[in-house]
Amino acid sequence: MSGRPEDTLPPDLYYDDNESRKYTTSSRIRNIQADMTNRALELLDLQQPSFILDVGCGSGLSGEILSNDQDGPHTWVGMDISSSMLAQALERDVEGDMLLADIGQGVPFRAGSFDAAISISAIQWLCNAETSDVSPEGRLKRFFDGLYASLRRGGKAVCQFYPKNSQQRSLISNAAIKAGFGAGILEDDPETKNVKVYLVLSVGGGDVTGAVS
Amino acid sequence: MKLLTLNFLTCARKTCKSTAAAFPLHPKEAELEQVEMDMNPLFITNMLPRLEWEAMKTLTTELGLPNLPAEPPSAEELADESGEPTQTLKDLHTLLMETSIASGKLVCGNCEHEYAVKEGIANFLLPSHMV
Ligand SMILES: [Zn+2]
Secondary structure, three states: OOOOHHHHOOHHHHOOHHHHHHHHHHHHHHHHHHHHHHHHHHHHOOOOOOEEEEEOOOOOHHHHHHHOOOOOOOEEEEEEOOHHHHHHHHHOOOOOEEEEOOHHHOOOEOOOOEEEEEEEOOHHHHHOOOOOOOOHHHHHHHHHHHHHHHEEEEEEEEEEEOOOOHHHHHHHHHHHHHOOOEEEEEEEOOOOOOOEEEEEEEOOOOOOOOOOO | OEHHHHOOEOOOOHHHOOOHHHOOOEEEEEEEEEOOOOOOHHHHHHHHHHOOHHHHHHHHHHOOOOOOOOOOOOHHHHEOOOOOEOHHHHHHHHHHHHEEEEEEEEEOOOOOOEEEEEOOEEEOOOOHHHO
């Protein structure tokens, strides 16, 4: 007997509610994640194999794209707070190194370590402060100050994120600017439910796309 | 965790940020593994000027690996006349990209905090009183 679903039952029977949900969610998310990673890479515009920090690397879906980029391959280090996500990444045998770490506690690398940083659907989590002794502002400051220092001069970061509202969007971009970044916000498919927001950051001036509003 | 990454990693505590003793972290009870990777000569060449060579020497000594030369190789030593990777570049590739800490601890020379490494992943989560 083959294990292929196509060989067991007709699709309408095999893909019951449960299977369909599992299948659709994961492949849909993987595709969106890949699209956003490719868009971020396009915005970073790396010309040669680079050393990249992946902020909120999850199970390494973006990392795989970095490892296989035509302008690379790039070498990446990921940070994520979820040990189950990192366990998934180990299972998938990704090439990057990973840290179990909370980006709201800072970025533990010496100054000028990375050529670039990428972050897909992660930094809005910085606004969820879990305890009374840490504030979203404090966590955002620790993160952006650390990110700024960890990038080399001329380095860039692209962070795709899902702001809850316009206040949160300003809170996040202002924290980046306060850390010293040149910052711009780029929106793909604006005014639609598929809108994607990218915070484009540069160290030491340089061109950034759009203006923070 | 590749030895390359260890040449950039520092203690995560705020109080250690500006102290020289917080870099490099010192391996303890480290289990090493060799993980084969495709060689990327351009990447190694790009990274060479950014390596802290003294920290590389400390790390290899502490791990019981062969001693590194006193000075880092120059860019010219990485490729021969026809542009092919030299043995020096191959050795750097093996050391930086293929030699990893699979498990053990990384210890800060300033605050002595120990970061555990399991399955190659270092745990940098700090309890809130240490942030
Ligand atoms: Zn320390």
